[in-house]
Amino acid sequence: MEKRKTHCTNKRGDSKNAKYLEGTTSRLNEIHHMNARCNEIGADVESSSGSNNIKLLCGHPNSSEQIVFKVVPGFSVDKQFYNLDSSLHDKHYILRQNHQKRSILTHNKYNFTLKEWLERNTDNWCPIYRKWKVDRPTEETKKLIQCILHAVYDSHSKGIFHGFLHHPENFCIVRNHKKIKLVYLVYDNMKPKTFTNDIRQNDMLAMSNVIFEQILGGRSGKKYPEDLEDLCRLLSDDKSLRNWTVIVDHPSLWHWKIRFNYIERVWMQYRHADKILKEKMNDCLRKFRGYDWKNKIPSNTPLERIFNHNYYRSTPHELFRYIRVVRFHYMDHRIDPQTEADYLEEQFIEHKTTEVCELLLVNLHSMVCQLGIEI
Structure with missing residues (x-):
């Protein structure tokens, strides 16, 4: 089943969109505009999971600071709430905890999280290459890793560092015609795990952990082909920002x-x-x-x-x-x-x-x- 996550992202949209979500119009017009916006983006929740499945990642357009939202069943007329109409459930409202900041509401659909993908894909090595006595990831696995690299690169290129990439719940996978199309990042799990005090480098090391330990099955005693080892080395390099051009389209992941x-x-x-x-x-x-x-x-x-x-x-x-x-x-x-x-x-x-x-x-x-x- 296709799922949906509603979230806000930094540095996307324009000031007109921001004013659209937090204007100075009357509360009646504000609710009307918000409901119209929700209908436009198809904001609803997964039928099997309830209101907790709406996920919000929010931020001011000119700041990397995150804004925490909470989704609550019901309806509110208070100015600090946004209202969501769901076609699958009753009304919900969104509490913006630090409501002095403006934010831009966007909507993303996804098929499953990386955590769910890992539960279904425990062996991600290609049997054809095993017959030839070498370990190469399956084509789907390589595409998934490519999409993860692109998602983190897209975030880092905007000066936004995640901080919690070691949690597979924070990677949402979009599939098209049974093929992985893209991955985007959310903040479902924010339990800290510090690899280094540099948050940029922390993202790279966490991503390496996800790719080589969680997706490819662990580093212990595993000998990868040299080009895959090169990718692992690049993700651990403290010059990672300068290496993005060779990381994001690394030859070890090509068909x-x-x-x-x-x-x-x-x-x-x-x-x-x-x-x-x-x-x-x-x-x-x-x-x-x-x-x-x-x-x-x-x-x-x-x-x-x-x-x-x-x-x-x-x-x-x-x-x-x-x-x-x-x-x-x-x-x-x-x-x-x-x-x-x-x-x-x-x-x-x-x-x-x-x-x-x-x-x-x-x-x-x-x-x-x-x-x-x-x-």
Whole structure:
């Protein structure tokens, strides 16, 4: 069942909307306008949960300070109350505790909270990759984590820091056609848990806790692929605000088809770059961490035959060229369908080339973000 949360957000809406909610008109007009506004946004409560399921997150448009609201069954004519008409229940009124502040009322529908999603999804690792002896999150799990990163980024980019992101009740998930579409943040659970005194960094560490311990199943003894480990490291970095461009669209969370094609798209930008851009890209490539990547090529496979067919030096640029050639020319070489059937699958090729250098995509994406290249 689709649920609804009514909440107020900072720095959204304009002064006209704010005056709309707290004007100087007569009480009769005020109630009329509020009821009209509630009808416009479809403000109601979930039929199975009662008035306590209306959640309000409120704030002054020019302040990050939160305003606490309480939803109470009934109806009031007092100026410090807003009235809600519910199509599913009797009337409710909203008590604004610190009513000297103006706030903007908005409305969001959601399908379930992260807490409810976790109760239904206890194993979030893809069985296809497990067959290939590697841990990769399912596509739904990766989409969920992406949406969480975007929700926190959207808040932080406005200078708003949450402070309670370690509680999965504070993430509301919106689904469209059975696919996760977005996540937004609320303040359902405000029990404190301090990772650090810096509230910005506290949000990042709490988000890391939610992603790697609650969604992905715990850090104890778990060895993740290097690109996922890189995401975890970025969330723990005290320079996290400067790293948002590489965090919010991290390659470890891309669909495998996007990962497969990204190499070619960056390669074409490199091949056709002007002299200045190519030199900048070469500088970035030279700074890639050194890998003994040749020894990671699986022996007696099409990947090794492609390597032996060409001459590749032990440089990041040559690694980039080799992976690109494998992904887009592996069918040019003989593949035995009896013993090498997996190599006929693009997803398997993406997986095996990633194993040669697990951080290649992370480094390429970081270069693209740093140089502002459009891919």
